[in-house]
Amino acid sequence: MTSRGADLVVERLSKSYGGQAALRPTDLAIKAGEFFSLIGPSGSGKSTLLGCIAGFVTPTAGRIAIAGADVVDVPPYRRNIGMVFQNYALFPHLSVFENVAFPLRLRKIGSAEIQDRVKRMLETVRLAEYGDRSPAQLSGGQQQRVALARSAVYDPQLLLMDEPLGALDKNLREEMQYEIRRFHANMGATIVYVTHDQDEAATMSHRIGIMRDGALVQTGAPRELYENPANAFVAGFLGEANLYDVRDLRPGPGGALKVVTVDGLELEAEAGKAVPAGSLVACVRPEAVSLAGTDAGPVIAGTVEDIIFTAGTVRCRIATPQGARVLMRRPLERHRQAVAVGDAVKLSYRPADILLIAKE
Amino acid sequence: MKPPGILRVLRPAVASFVAIALAYLLIPNLVIVPLSFSAQEYLTFPPAGFSTKWYARLAANPDWINAAANSLVIGVPTALLSMVLGTLAALAVVRGSLRWAGLAASMVVAPMMLPHVILAIGLYPVMLELGLLRSHAAAIIAHTVVGFPLAFITVMASLRGSDGKLELAAMTLGATPWQAFWKVTFPAIRPGVAVGGILAFASSFDELMLALFLTGATTRTLPRLLWEQMSDFLTPVIAAAATLIVAFSMVLLLLAVLLERKPARPREVA
Numbered sequence A: 001m002t003s004r005g006a007d008l009v010v011e012r013l014s015k016s017y018g019g020q021a022a023l024r025p026t027d028l029a030i031k032a033g034e035f036f037s038l039i040g041p042s043g044s045g046k047s048t049l050l051g052c053i054a055g056f057v058t059p060t061a062g063r064i065a066i067a068g069a070d071v072v073d074v075p076p077y078r079r080n081i082g083m084v085f086q087n088y089a090l091f092p093h094l095s096v097f098e099n100v101a102f103p104l105r106l107r108k109i110g111s112a113e114i115q116d117r118v119k120r121m122l123e124t125v126r127l128a129e130y131g132d133r134s135p136a137q138l139s140g141g142q143q144q145r146v147a148l149a150r151s152a153v154y155d156p157q158l159l160l161m162d163e164p165l166g167a168l169d170k171n172l173r174e175e176m177q178y179e180i181r182r183f184h185a186n187m188g189a190t191i192v193y194v195t196h197d198q199d200e201a202a203t204m205s206h207r208i209g210i211m212r213d214g215a216l217v218q219t220g221a222p223r224e225l226y227e228n229p230a231n232a233f234v235a236g237f238l239g240e241a242n243l244y245d246v247r248d249l250r251p252g253p254g255g256a257l258k259v260v261t262v263d264g265l266e267l268e269a270e271a272g273k274a275v276p277a278g279s280l281v282a283c284v285r286p287e288a289v290s291l292a293g294t295d296a297g298p299v300i301a302g303t304v305e306d307i308i309f310t311a312g313t314v315r316c317r318i319a320t321p322q323g324a325r326v327l328m329r330r331p332l333e334r335h336r337q338a339v340a341v342g343d344a345v346k347l348s349y350r351p352a353d354i355l356l357i358a359k360e
Numbered sequence B: 001m002k003p004p005g006i007l008r009v010l011r012p013a014v015a016s017f018v019a020i021a022l023a024y025l026l027i028p029n030l031v032i033v034p035l036s037f038s039a040q041e042y043l044t045f046p047p048a049g050f051s052t053k054w055y056a057r058l059a060a061n062p063d064w065i066n067a068a069a070n071s072l073v074i075g076v077p078t079a080l081l082s083m084v085l086g087t088l089a090a091l092a093v094v095r096g097s098l099r100w101a102g103l104a105a106s107m108v109v110a111p112m113m114l115p116h117v118i119l120a121i122g123l124y125p126v127m128l129e130l131g132l133l134r135s136h137a138a139a140i141i142a143h144t145v146v147g148f149p150l151a152f153i154t155v156m157a158s159l160r161g162s163d164g165k166l167e168l169a170a171m172t173l174g175a176t177p178w179q180a181f182w183k184v185t186f187p188a189i190r191p192g193v194a195v196g197g198i199l200a201f202a203s204s205f206d207e208l209m210l211a212l213f214l215t216g217a218t219t220r221t222l223p224r225l226l227w228e229q230m231s232d233f234l235t236p237v238i239a240a241a242a243t244l245i246v247a248f249s250m251v252l253l254l255l256a257v258l259l260e261r262k263p264a265r266p267r268e269v270a
């Protein structure tokens, strides 16, 4: 059962509530079969954008096309999309089986075929034994799998998910991430997935769109966004980053570019790369710095201020004499040379890893 | 759920207070019960002797039978109208995006607070003008004004308790708004609608003031006949009729309580 996904095109789409912009004019193109995630802080307009695509929210202006067909004036129940909500939105008065059968019954499909398709779909989400239960008798993860089955049983070309795993605890969330990916691979539907969780977005998606204040700031593959963030907001939102406001750029030794930060930190960056106009921020990922070994190169001197161990990684915060903070992240194993809080250390980095990006 | 500490300490006191309050509420209604079994020809207190002849006399009198029929002919449509209007109004206030939802809700509830006599004085000339005075329709219209807020309140409570996302979910799954209402919203609010209908019926069944103004000799309701008989013949027949009205109303209220206590549970499947 591989239904082909639909492509989705959003053009100059905007929504305002009484003069307040919830979504600023936004353009977005999602390919058929793509898994696309929207992330961004609370109130940034993710649900508004998704609501416009689903048809719950009437856009103030703009155009939405699903599989080439303009849908702005099409009511939600004729868009043939699937939607999964954070709180599952299962019908409490219907059994699991009837919940999944609901969209098929609306489509006046014969009861033998309904039996067949619901059964197969419940098997897909590994709930074959649970058809007779009522939703209240299921765990959160099971309920969300029912919601998934219900939204996919009629083979919609486009599946929208608004923080579907937001209510689950971490372990269950990871299990469900896997489940949804497997599901996507089987179905082939286009998925637009809203989440608060950047790791989740990076794990699941082909591409991510980062939203802020009702605008789509940047879209791209997870790695692209991580390696080439458009601005300090994206750099800080997706993964950890050391961000320093730049005061001055000067020619440095050996044709390098010397970056002087507002904190008084002096960094060496690669010269000759295009630098955005306006205020700049220097971005250094915490895994791009390491305790200086023998190899020569630029270093940052400082004192270890804090050390945090988490599963498999060590984070050290180093304070420089100028008062800047540098976060370093290393796999636990590499941290054999024990450092302790209060040690004076030298951090080395490659000039290519100093990103000069727009502040806004 | 454990009761909070203070209530646990005070539990005997609270229990006796509740018992006294209930007695205070119920006893005046129950006084008429022994009166209706009196063997004497006039209403006296305390009653003397025992007889069921007043019930027999009640059943034999076509006036009482007609009045009971009128009460039903007026009460049932009142309940139905109240359920429909109450549900629509509650949907608009809870699910709609009305700017003045709070104000609208207060306006709907207002007739409950106003003295019925004011409503009656207002409706009298209107019904006269419409040529509906002394018809069943006049009483139905008037009682619906009083019953509709009751249904509105109970439906609003059950709507607030059900998740609006369910309707959106139904629509993404292909349900038209009409289908979403009947297949998803209505099952969730059914107890509230039923309770509202029962309360509206009970309020119509017990209502006197509007009936006095708006019904006539052939359309008079039980409370109105009771009232008329009180001024003419003070026999225990009145007590018998009153006892039956109280008993019937209690059954209705009990029904409402049972419906309300039953949460909108999914059907249990073995």
Ligand SMILES: Nc1ncnc2c1ncn2[C@@H]1O[C@H](COP(=O)(O)OP(=O)(O)OP(=O)(O)O)[C@@H](O)[C@H]1O
Pocket (backbone or CB within 6 Å): A017, A021, A022, A023, A040, A041, A042, A043, A044, A045, A046, A047, A048, A049, A196
């Ligand atoms: N019905 C509404 N009326 C008025 N303002 C609204 C409405 N819905 C959303 N907004 C506003 O629009 C903005 C975007 O909201 P939206 O729900 O899209 O954010 P979000 O990114 O989904 O946030 P979250 O992560 O908290 O779910 C917010 O400022 C919100 O207050």
Ligand SMILES: [Mg+2]
Pocket (backbone or CB within 6 Å): A046, A047, A048, A162
């Ligand atoms: Mg949201």
